[in-house]
Amino acid sequence: MHSLGRAVYMSLAWVSFALGVVGVFVPLMPSTCFMLLAVWAASRGSPRFALWIREHPRFGPTVVAWEGERAIPRHAKWMAGFMLALSVVVLLVTLSLLWLKLLLVAGLALLGLWIVTRPEPGRVEPDSMARLVRR
Numbered sequence: 423m424h425s426l427g428r429a430v431y432m433s434l435a436w437v438s439f440a441l442g443v444v445g446v447f448v449p450l451m452p453s454t455c456f457m458l459l460a461v462w463a464a465s466r467g468s469p470r471f472a473l474w475i476r477e478h479p480r481f482g483p484t485v486v487a488w489e490g491e492r493a494i495p496r497h498a499k500w501m502a503g504f505m506l507a508l509s510v511v512v513l514l515v516t517l518s519l520l521w522l523k524l525l526l527v528a529g530l531a532l533l534g535l536w537i538v539t540r541p542e543p544g545r546v547e548p549d550s551m552a553r554l555v556r557r
Contacts, residue, residue, distance in 0.1 A: 427466075427467075428466075428467045428468075429467070430467075431463045431464070431466040431467030431468075432463070432464070432467035432468055432471070434459070434460075434463040434467075435459075435460045435461075435463035435464035435467055435468070435471060435472075436460075438456045438457070438459040438460035438463060439456070439457065439460040439464075439475065441453075441456040442454070442455075442456035442457040442460060442481065446480070450505060450508075452505075453481070454481075454484050454485075454488075454498060457475060457481045457484065457485050458485060458488060460475055461475045461476060461485050461489075476489075483495070483543075484498065487543035490543075491541060491543055491544065492540065492541070493540060493541045493542055493543035493544070494537060494540040494541075494542065494543075495542060495543055496542050499537055499538060499540075499542075502534070502537050503534055503537070503538070506530050506531075506533065506534045506537075509530055510527050510530055510531075513526050513527060513530075514527070
C-alpha cells in the first residue's frame, strides 16, 4: 500500500477512535460504531493498532463480538433502545412536518428492530483473536 493510502487509513482510524472515546463520556454520542470504523481503518493502515483496539479491555469485547459473530451485547441493545426512544420523543416534539416525523420514526423503529434481532455474543474462543488478525 502506498504511504498516502496508509496515512489516510491511519488518520481515519485515529479520528474514529478518538470519537469513540468521546462517545463513552458524552450522552447521545455512540462509541461502538466509531470503534468498528477505527478497527476497520486500522486493519488497512496499521494491523498493530487494530489488534490493540481488539484487545482493549473497554472496547475490544464489543468489537470482537461484532467481527466474529455479528453479535451485539445485551447492555448495548438496551442503551441503543433507550437512545432510539429518546430520539423518537425529541423528533415528535420538535418537528412540525408530519410526513418527516413519520418517516424518521419509522426509520428509527426499523433500526431498533434490527438491533434487537441481532444475536448476543457467545463465549469468545481463545483462538478467535488470531483468526481476526489474519483477516
